[in-house]
Amino acid sequence: MADIMPRATGDTATLPPIMVGTSAAIREVLVLADRAASGHATVLLTGESGTGKDLIARYIHARSSRAARPFVTVNCAVVKDPLLESECFGHIKGSFVGAQRDAVGKLELADTGAILIDEISCASMRMQVRLLEFLETGEVQPLGASGPPRRVDVRLIAATNANLTLLAHSGVFREDLLYRLRVAHIHLPALRDRPDDVAALVAHTIQKTGRAVRFSDQALALLAGYHWPGNVRELQTTVEQLVWMAGVSVIDVQHLPAPFRTPGLRVVSMVERRRQLADDLYAGVIARTISFWGELYPLFLSRDVTRHDLREVLRRGLRTTSGSYRALIPLFGMEPHDYKRLLNFLAAHDCNVDPRPFRKRTAGTADRGSFTMAMLENPRKAPSESSVERPSAES
Ligand SMILES: Nc1ncnc2c1ncn2[C@@H]1O[C@H](COP(=O)(O)OP(=O)(O)O)[C@@H](O)[C@H]1O
Numbered sequence: 517m518a519d520i521m522p523r524a525t526g527d528t529a530t531l532p533p534i535m536v537g538t539s540a541a542i543r544e545v546l547v548l549a550d551r552a553a554s555g556h557a558t559v560l561l562t563g564e565s566g567t568g569k570d571l572i573a574r575y576i577h578a579r580s581s582r583a584a585r586p587f588v589t590v591n592c593a594v595v596k597d598p599l600l601e602s603e604c605f606g607h608i609k610g611s612f613v614g615a616q617r618d619a620v621g622k623l624e625l626a627d628t629g630a631i632l633i634d635e636i637s638c639a640s641m642r643m644q645v646r647l648l649e650f651l652e653t654g655e656v657q658p659l660g661a662s663g664p665p666r667r668v669d670v671r672l673i674a675a676t677n678a679n680l681t682l683l684a685h686s687g688v689f690r691e692d693l694l695y696r697l698r699v700a701h702i703h704l705p706a707l708r709d710r711p712d713d714v715a716a717l718v719a720h721t722i723q724k725t726g727r728a729v730r731f732s733d734q735a736l737a738l739l740a741g742y743h744w745p746g747n748v749r750e751l752q753t754t755v756e757q758l759v760w761m762a763g764v765s766v767i768d769v770q771h772l773p774a775p776f777r778t779p780g781l782r783v784v785s786m787v788e789r790r791r792q793l794a795d796d797l798y799a800g801v802i803a804r805t806i807s808f809w810g811e812l813y814p815l816f817l818s819r820d821v822t823r824h825d826l827r828e829v830l831r832r833g834l835r836t837t838s839g840s841y842r843a844l845i846p847l848f849g850m851e852p853h854d855y856k857r858l859l860n861f862l863a864a865h866d867c868n869v870d871p872r873p874f875r876k877r878t879a880g881t882a883d884r885g886s887f888t889m890a891m892l893e894n895p896r897k898a899p900s901e902s903s904v905e906r907p908s909a910e911s
Pocket residue numbers: 534535536537563564565566567568569570571572717720748749752
C-alpha cells in the first residue's frame with residue numbers, strides 16, 4: 517500500500533506539490549487545476565510522458581477539500597485483467613485463480629478521497645465498462661461478490677499519454693467513457709513547447725540535490741532549445757547526472773552531452789514523432805481496428821492526420837505489397853471496387869507515393885513473404901501474384 521498517501525497528521529502532510537514554471541501554458545494548467553480542486557468532478561489529464569500528470573493529480577487532490585483523505589493510484593499499463601479489475605473493485609476469495617483471500621479494492625480504499633487511474637488507455641474493454649458503471653452509480657461490487665454493492669464517494673482522476681479521441685474513433689476506447697472522463701480536461705504541454713520554464717526547472721532540480729552548482733547562460737540556452745522527448749522527467753535526470761558527474765561548480769556547454777550541442781536533433785525528434793503516428797495508424801489499418809474510409813479518411817479531412825502522415829501510411833503499405841497499389845486494397849481492408857476511389861482520393865489530395873522504389877528494393881524474398889502471408893488470411897480478396905508486379909497497378 518505504498519502508493520496510498522498518508523492521511524494528514526500535521527499541517528505539512530497535505531501541502532500541494534510544487535508545480536514549477538511561469539510559462540503561459542503552465543499558468544493555464546494551474547488555473548484549471550485550482551478550478552478542478554475546488555469541486556469534485558472527474559478529471560482527465562493528458563500529455564506526453566514526464567510532463568507532470570502525476571504531479572498535477574496530487575496537486576489537485578492536495579488543494580481539494582479531500583486533501584486529508586486517501587489518494588490512491590492504479591496503473592492500467594502495469595496490472596492486467598482480471599487483476600486490474602480486482603485491484604480496483606476488490607474480490608472475494610476464490611473468484612479467480614490465485615484469489616486466495618478476500619481483498620478490498622482501491623476504490624473502497626479511496627473512499628472519501630481520490631483515485632488516480634493512470635494510463636487509462638490500457639484498460640481492457642471490460643474494465644472500461646466497469647469504470648463507466650462506477651462513474652454512473654458510485655457503486656463498488658467486488659469480483660465474485662453476490663451481496664448488495666457498496667456505495668463509495670471517490671473523486672476519479674484519469675491520466676493518459678495516448679490520444680483517446682483517436683482510440684475512440686478506432687473503437688478500442690469507449691466513447692461514452694471518454695465523455696464521462698473529460699468533464700474537466702487538463703492537457704499538460706510538452707516541455708519543448710514551453711522553453712521558458714526550463715531554467716526554473718533546472719534550478720528546482722539543482723536545489724533538490726543540495727549541491728552548490730549552477731549552469732552557465734549558454735548551457736541553459738542549449739537546454740531550453742532541446743526537444744526533451746522525455747519532458748520534465750528527462751530534464752531532472754539530465755540535470756542530476758550533470759550535477760553529480762561534472763565535478764565543477766559552473767556547468768558549461770562543453771559539459772553537456774552531445775544531443776544538447778546538436779541543434780539538428782530537434783528536427784529529428786519531430787520526424788520521430790510523426791513516424792510513430794504513421795506506425796500506429798498503419799498497424800491499426802492492417803489490424804482492422806482503424807477503418808480506412810470510416811476513420812483514417814475523416815481524420816485526414818479534419819486535418820488530424822496530415823498529408824505527410826497519410827503518405828507515410830501508404831509507404832508502409834507499398835513496402836508490404838512490393839509497390840503494388842492494387843494490393844493495398846485487401847491489405848487495407850477495402851473492397852475491390854474501392855480501387856478507383858482510393859486512386860482518385862489520393863490524386864485529388866496530392867497524396868500519391870511513387871511505388872517504384874518499393875518494387876526495386878523489395879525484389880528479395882522477405883517482404884514478398886510477409887505480403888503473401890497477409891493476403892492468405894483473406895484469400896478471396898488476394899490479388900494474383902501478377903497484379904503485384906504489373907506496372908499498371910500504380911496508375
Ligand atoms: N512543473 C513541474 N515542476 C516540478 N516538477 C515537475 C513538473 N512537472 C513534472 N515534474 C516532475 O517530473 C517528474 C515526472 O512527472 P510526472 O508527474 O511523473 O509525469 P507523468 O505522470 O506525466 O509521466 C516527476 O518527478 C515530477 O515531480
